[in-house]
Amino acid sequence: MRLLRCSFIIVMALTLGACFSKKEKELSPVEEPQIQAVTAPKPAIPKKKEDAESKDKSLAVLTRYFAQADGIHREAWWVLTAEKNPAGKSPFGKVERALLSSENLKLTNKSLFRCDRYQVTRKVSGPSGFPQSAEIFEKCSEKLQGKKIAEFTATSLTDLSMSFFPENLEEILGLGPTVLNKRIDCTIKGSDNGVINSLQCKNWSQDHTKTQMIRLDVYDYEREGKNMIKLRGKVFENLSDKRKIEADVPMTGKITVTETELYGPQPTPTSIPTPVKNAKAGKKGAPDTPTVDPDITKGKASELKLNEEGWPVDANGNPILPSEEFLRQREQEEEELRLKAEQGGNPGVLSAPPGTDIQAPPIAPQGQPQLQQQSIDQQVQPTETEDQPAVEPVAPIPVSPNTPQEQGAPRGR
Numbered sequence: 001m002r003l004l005r006c007s008f009i010i011v012m013a014l015t016l017g018a019c020f021s022k023k024e025k026e027l028s029p030v031e032e033p034q035i036q037a038v039t040a041p042k043p044a045i046p047k048k049k050e051d052a053e054s055k056d057k058s059l060a061v062l063t064r065y066f067a068q069a070d071g072i073h074r075e076a077w078w079v080l081t082a083e084k085n086p087a088g089k090s091p092f093g094k095v096e097r098a099l100l101s102s103e104n105l106k107l108t109n110k111s112l113f114r115c116d117r118y119q120v121t122r123k124v125s126g127p128s129g130f131p132q133s134a135e136i137f138e139k140c141s142e143k144l145q146g147k148k149i150a151e152f153t154a155t156s157l158t159d160l161s162m163s164f165f166p167e168n169l170e171e172i173l174g175l176g177p178t179v180l181n182k183r184i185d186c187t188i189k190g191s192d193n194g195v196i197n198s199l200q201c202k203n204w205s206q207d208h209t210k211t212q213m214i215r216l217d218v219y220d221y222e223r224e225g226k227n228m229i230k231l232r233g234k235v236f237e238n239l240s241d242k243r244k245i246e247a248d249v250p251m252t253g254k255i256t257v258t259e260t261e262l263y264g265p266q267p268t269p270t271s272i273p274t275p276v277k278n279a280k281a282g283k284k285g286a287p288d289t290p291t292v293d294p295d296i297t298k299g300k301a302s303e304l305k306l307n308e309e310g311w312p313v314d315a316n317g318n319p320i321l322p323s324e325e326f327l328r329q330r331e332q333e334e335e336e337l338r339l340k341a342e343q344g345g346n347p348g349v350l351s352a353p354p355g356t357d358i359q360a361p362p363i364a365p366q367g368q369p370q371l372q373q374q375s376i377d378q379q380v381q382p383t384e385t386e387d388q389p390a391v392e393p394v395a396p397i398p399v400s401p402n403t404p405q406e407q408g409a410p411r412g413r
Contacts, residue, residue: 058129058157059099059122061194065160066096068196069188072221076229079247079255081208088112091164091172091184095150098136114171115140131155138168160188166205174207176239186219197223204233212237214245226250235259 069092078084088097089112097107098118110116119137126132133153137146149169152162164184166177186201201219208214218232229249234241244260307313312320 056103058124058132058154059103061157061190062152062154062160063096063099064194065188065190065196066092066099069186069199070096072196072199072229075249076219076221076231076247077206079229079249079257080214080231080245083208086112089172091150091169094138094169094172095136095152095162098138098149119146130157157192157194158190160190162186162188173205174213176207176213176236177205179239180205195223196221208235213239234262 070088070090073090073092074085074087086109087093088109094113097112097116098120101107101116101118102120102122107116115138117139119139120134121137122132122134124130124132131154134151135148136150136152138149139146147168148165150162150164152160154160162185164186166173166184167181170178182203182205184201184203184205186199188196189198190196199219199221201216204216204219206214213236214233215236216231216233218230220227220230222228222230227248227250229247231245231247233245235243235245241262244262245258246260247255247257249255305313307317307319314320
């Protein structure tokens with residue numbers, strides 16, 4: 001009996017030990033995942049959510065800056081040109097729409113631009129969203145490469161700088177800035193609440209009409225300054241500067257806009273009479289010295305002045321012109337000089353007083369010599385001296401038309 005009891009107890013002990021060992025093996029794989037789940041780190045998920053919220057918050061502040069800048073520019077352009085553009089119709093407004101589109105937000109007023117599809121590339125360097133930079137492209141077709149319209153860099157929440165590229169903003173700025181293709185640079189200083197305190201731009205160019213373009217060298221906005229908006233620039237017509245424009249928008253008071261012509265009206269060309277040349281050989285002075293009517297210069301010798309061309313001028317610099325009667329006298333004198341010059345070259349021509357017709361000798365037929373004719377005034381008068389009596393003049397001997405004469409022979413004595 002004792003042996004049976006001992007064997008029974010041993011068998012039961014072995015059976016119970018086998019059961020406990022099986023239970024431990026079955027429970028061990030269930031407990032291991034619980035230990036791993038407790039030891040695995042899980043703080044990464046909340047950090048990712050925090051970074052995303054910081055990025056979205058910084059993007060929202062930048063979008064608000066561009067919306068405010070669009071409103072400031074619309075007011076400045078209205079002061080210059082009396083034209084009020086719709087909201088968003090500016091380079092600032094186009095960048096604002098691009099940032100809203102990058103957040104998958106629905107854009108209003110789809111007809112504002114011909115192309116309203118954008119591609120934004122952002123680079124965020126800090127966990128708070130700053131500093132960050134971005135490039136904005138206008139992408140109207142999937143097949144074509146996007147056109148870069150702007151880029152900006154935000155070093156902090158209150159400091160933002162941006163650049164616009166006019167070559168791809170013809171729809172907003174016009175053709176003139178596109179031809180010049182000079183980059184527009186702007187800076188924004190804001191507050192911690194996301195409100196613009198100052199806005200400054202350089203090389204801002206924008207068409208006013210098809211032929212006029214306004215280019216601003218000074219584009220300043222100060223929210224709390226004496227002049228909220230200060231504009232200084234020029235008005236170009238066909239890419240040539242014509243007027244200077246200045247505009248001031250004070251905190252209180254009247255808005256002043258001043259335009260000044262850069263170049264005065266050009267004087268119309270007037271016909272200057274040609275000076276009469278001095279034809280007398282023995283007269284003093286240069287041959288090209290203009291002849292002045294003595295009646296004009298009489299009693300005015302002390303007031304007489306000559307211009308660069310030698311014309312006499314009055315106290316106002318206007319040329320003094322000779323009278324018509326004096327000009328007629330000068331013409332008669334020149335005609336007499338011309339006749340005397342001709343007579344000096346041909347002794348056979350007789351001089352005659354002015355106004356007397358000179359009759360030329362008759363022309364003989366071809367092949368026959370001309371008959372010599374002398375006037376009564378040219379006949380030799382008898383001369384008489386103390387030692388010699390007067391000699392009667394010899395009458396000219398007529399020459400027969402049928403008798404040939406040698407060339408150069410005398411025709412009579």
